Amino acid sequence: MAKIITVTSGKGGVGKTTTTAAIGAALARTGDRVAVVDFDVGLRNLDLVMGAERRVVFDLVNVVQGDARLSQALIKDKRVDTLFLLPASQTRDKDALTEEGVDKVIAELSSQFDWVICDSPAGIERGATLAMRHADIAIVVTNPEVSSVRDSDRIVGILDAKTLKATRGETVDKRLLLTRYDAARAARGDMLNTADVLEILSIPLLGIIPESPDVLKASNFGVPVSINDPASAPAKAYIDAARRLKGEELPVQVPTAPRGGFLSKLLRRAA
Amino acid sequence: MSLWNRFFSSSSSAPQARERLQILLSHERQVLGGDDLLSSLREDILAVVAKRVPCDREAVKVRLDKGSPLSILEIEVEIRGEVASLGRAAA
Numbered sequence: 601m602a603k604i605i606t607v608t609s610g611k612g613g614v615g616k617t618t619t620t621a622a623i624g625a626a627l628a629r630t631g632d633r634v635a636v637v638d639f640d641v642g643l644r645n646l647d648l649v650m651g652a653e654r655r656v657v658f659d660l661v662n663v664v665q666g667d668a669r670l671s672q673a674l675i676k677d678k679r680v681d682t683l684f685l686l687p688a689s690q691t692r693d694k695d696a697l698t699e700e701g702v703d704k705v706i707a708e709l710s711s712q713f714d715w716v717i718c719d720s721p722a723g724i725e726r727g728a729t730l731a732m733r734h735a736d737i738a739i740v741v742t743n744p745e746v747s748s749v750r751d752s753d754r755i756v757g758i759l760d761a762k763t764l765k766a767t768r769g770e771t772v773d774k775r776l777l778l779t780r781y782d783a784a785r786a787a788r789g790d791m792l793n794t795a796d797v798l799e800i801l802s803i804p805l806l807g808i809i810p811e812s813p814d815v816l817k818a819s820n821f822g823v824p825v826s827i828n829d830p831a832s833a834p835a836k837a838y839i840d841a842a843r844r845l846k847g848e849e850l851p852v853q854v855p856t857a858p859r860g861g862f863l864s865k866l867l868r869r870a871a
Numbered sequence: 872m873s874l875w876n877r878f879f880s881s882s883s884s885a886p887q888a889r890e891r892l893q894i895l896l897s898h899e900r901q902v903l904g905g906d907d908l909l910s911s912l913r914e915d916i917l918a919v920v921a922k923r924v925p926c927d928r929e930a931v932k933v934r935l936d937k938g939s940p941l942s943i944l945e946i947e948v949e950i951r952g953e954v955a956s957l958g959r960a961a962a
Contacts, residue, residue: 745888746888746891746892749892750892750895750896750899753896753899753900754899757900761910762910786885788883789883789884789885789886790883790884790885791885792885792888792889793885796885796888796889799889800889800892800893800896
């Protein structure tokens with residue numbers, strides 16, 4: 601039986617897909633069998649971020665509707681043997697996914713993998729609630745910015761009301777992943793800091809991903825950021841987050857602003 | 872604004888963000904956080920109404936306006952077809 605993770609946020613553009621690819625690749629690098637599933641029907645992108653866009657033949661909706669077998673739709677990653685992608689469909693039919701269909705696919709994935717990671721679409725509509733339906737763990741991706749924090753708070757409420765765990769009277773294990781964190785701006789008081797966001801959302805912290813050009817660079821190459829340059833700051837942060845998901849007690853390092861003299865501060869500000 | 876404030880406070884926008892969020896979310900959690908209560912109410916009402924008349928899942932709207940000393944529970948059920956014929960059918 602796999603652990604089911606849903607990567608969610610409410611707000612778009614905060615890094616759900618980047619996170620799904622990065623955590624998926626980091627977990628698979630440890631030898632665990634990982635399936636990443638793109639639930640963003642109509643706007644698939646996980647295939648692109650993972651560099652598999654030219655290998656998509658069948659997708660999630662084909663499997664749900666019985667037009668393809670799961671084994672036909674799963675795309676094996678070229679870099680990590682134990683990492684598989686189930687791409688989203690590009691259909692514009694909003695009702696292409698059904699609860700029963702999703703239940704069936706998740707059950708089948710769950711029997712074959714150690715981890716199933718569901719990349720949720722933005723919003724709180726059907727696609728998002730279907731993506732979180734089976735979650736054991738929800739990674740709530742949040743930018744240190746007011747609208748993202750507000751939407752995350754909303755998503756936390758929905759995770760407590762609309763998931764299968766919630767209807768069984770259990771609770772989904774919710775973890776905060778703070779992304780695009782700019783330590784220098786947080787130190788200057790220009791950006792909500794880690795303590796602020798933790799206090800407001802009051803869910804445990806899974807990790808802090810620093811704002812970094814390495815994230816865009818990795819997606820340009822179509823390689824999950826955690827394995828593109830494992831020594832880079834965001835890769836390290838994602839690898840640590842994956843280790844925490846596996847149960848390691850690893851303290852979270854709050855990124856600190858690089859120290860410099862007056863002149864370098866001035867130059868950074870001007871940049 | 873004094874010179875002191877210009878230098879030391881004007882760049883710290885994060886406390887503003889934190890304060891605004893805390894006020895907003897404490898309100899929203901009251902209104903929307905009742906999701907559990909509202910969605911169970913909605914399910915119950917839907918089950919009762921659907922026993923007698925055909926009724927869509929989306930046709931039941933439940934709102935709760937929390938106030939003090941009085942809160943208002945607003946229930947709106949849209950029913951298709953003519954009520955007269957439905958009434959006969961149900962009787």
